[in-house]
Amino acid sequence: MEFEQLVELMEQPNNNTQANFVVCLTNLFKDIVLAIEENNEILRNLCGEDGIVYAICELQEECDSRGSNILKKFMEYRKLAKLTSEINSYKSNLLSVGAEGPDPREIEIYLEEILSLTQLGEDYTEYMVSKIRSLTSVDPELCPRATKAFRSGNFSKVSQDITGYYVILEGFFMVENVRKAIKIDEHVLDSLTTSMVDDVFYVLQSCCRRAISTSNINSVIAVLSSAVSLLGGEYSEALQQKMREPNLGAKLFLGGVAVQKTGTEIATALNNMDVSSEYALKLRHEIEEQCAEAFPTPADRERVKSCLAELNEMSCSFKKALNIGMEQLVATVTPRIRPVLDSVATISYELSEAEYADNEVNDPWVQRLLHAVETNVAWLQPLMTANNYDTFVHLVIDFIVKRLEVIMMQKRFSQLGGLQLDRDVRTLVSHFSSMTQRTVRDKFSRLTQMATILNLEKVSEILDFWGENSGPMTWRLTPAEVRRVLGLRVDFKPEAIAALKL
Structure with missing residues (x-):
């Protein structure tokens, strides 16, 4: 398509044929490149390589004139000045009722x-500049002058004007689509998150990719900054909104029974946070890779880097909010487990052989506790991301272990009682290990070490496990706590414990 045809099309008000500026500009560049390539040898023979450079400069003047005209006509045809001004006034009048902005599509x-x-x-510029640089026997002053003409000519200036419009349009497009994604957010069948999570990050990813494709660092920084502020503002607010559930306990367990609908809503809100945190890091990684290719200069990379650091911060802030939400959920569930734990206080660990044998058949409390955990915790597993469920289980374990440690420190033990505690802890470790992908042993290490101490034949045996003799075991109990645990054994003498050199 030639420029004259373009202008003609633009002047016909009811013409349905779209004016194709891309084809028109392509043709112009093709003509210029062909003119150089086809006359390369003639120019070289007549005037040497300097002649080629002069010809390129002459043709670049043509590009500056015609190319910038094409771009100007494009801006006029698409009414970019009017459009961006509308967008700016729409942004400032957002609060006025019924304000309709341009159509994002x-x-x-x-x-x-x-x-x-x-x-x-x-x-085109890259091709021509590399063409100039590939010439080896050119007047040394000529090359820099010629390459500068490409970067400071009229075409380059009009391109920058277009880029200015681009940033405003892209910013508007991004904001509107993110808002739309939030507005039409809904549960998705067979998905652990609601629709807005994928939708919002898809929009941000597309806009950032497009910005990088402009090869203009200022555009990238502007679009990236908009993306970060959207994540930290409206999107973050929408995520938090879903997690603000007053009276959670009453809604999650109605009449003592788990409510699937509420569970799904709470789990989904937490999943949204978890996946958003992960997506923010993914987005950061992807942009970093693409920018490394598009912007090789260290100064540009530094600018991108500081923007990307904000995406990291966003990921962390989502995690922080997730942890708060998770703690609220745990605080709702643990009171339903606590009565079983409290009942452990009444269980005796001063066991005879007959009692120890009976406990093997009739478990005094561990199975009841695990049943309470299954009833109140495990039902949420299919509703949560693996990461969230693991965190949830681990927070519940923290609660259980803390309470058990306090209870056990108030008991008296026979040696068989120590053996019983060891068996109880092993059962707990085994069960919780099957509930989560993360290791749970370290959570129970203090209880395990208490059981080890309470299992000893005599007080001095502790030295076989202490200090240099500890082997691979890291003691989680302090020397004072070790003495205290030893003191729980009914048959260990206080003076023997006091005499220990720990």
Whole structure:
């Protein structure tokens, strides 16, 4: 398509044929490149390589004139000045009722056109500059002058104007689509998150990719900054909104029975946070990789890096909010487990052989506790991301272990009682290990070490496990706590414990 045809099309009000500026600019660049390539040898023979450079400069003047005209006509045709001004006033009048901004779907068409035009310009400039640099016997002063003409000519200036419009349009497109994703957020069948999580990050990813494709560092920084502020603002607020559930306990267990619908809503809100935190890091990683390719200069990379650091911070803030939500959920569940734990206080560990044998058949409390955990915790497993469920289980374990430690420290033990505690702890470790992908042994290590101490034949045996003799075991109990645990054994003499050198 020639420029004259373009202008003609633009002047016909009811013409349905779209004016194709990309084709027009492509043709111009093709003509210039062909003119150089086809006359390369003639120029070289007549004037040496300097002649080629002069010819390129002459043709670049043509590009500056015609190319910038094409871009100007494009801006006029798409009414970019009017459009961006509308967007700016729409943004400042957002609070006024019924304010309607431009249609984001239309904006996307313009964005793709701008991208194609700027990419064409970049590719053409890169080709011509590398052509100049590949010439080896040129007047040394001529090359820098010629390459500068590409970067400071009229075409380059108009390209920058278009880029200015691009940033405003892309920012608007991104905000509107993120808002829409939040507005139409819904549960997705067979998905652990609601629709807005994937939708929002898809929008951000697309916009950032497009910005990087412009090869303009300022555009990238502007779009990236918008993306980060959207994540930290409206999107973060939408995520938090779903987690603000007053009277959670009453809604999660109605009449003592778990409520699937509430469970799903709470789990999904937590999943949204978890996946958003992960997606923010993924987005960061992807942008970093693409920018490393598009912007090789250290200064540009530094600018991108500081923006990307904010994506890291966003990921951390989602995690922080997730942890708060998780603690609220745990605080709702643990009171339902606590009565079983409290009943452990009444269980005796001063066992005879007959009692120890009976406990093997009739478990005094561990199975009841595990049943309470299954009833109140495990039902949420299919509703949660693996990461969230693991965190949830571990927080519940923390609660159980802390309570058990306090209870056990108030008991008296026979040696068989120590053996019983060891058996109880092993059962707990085994069960919880099957509930979570993360290791749970370290959570129970203090209880395990208490059981080890309470199992000893005599007080001095502790020295076989202490200090240099501890082997691979890291003691989680302090020397004072070790003495205290030894003191729980009914048959260990206080003076023997006091005499220990720990």
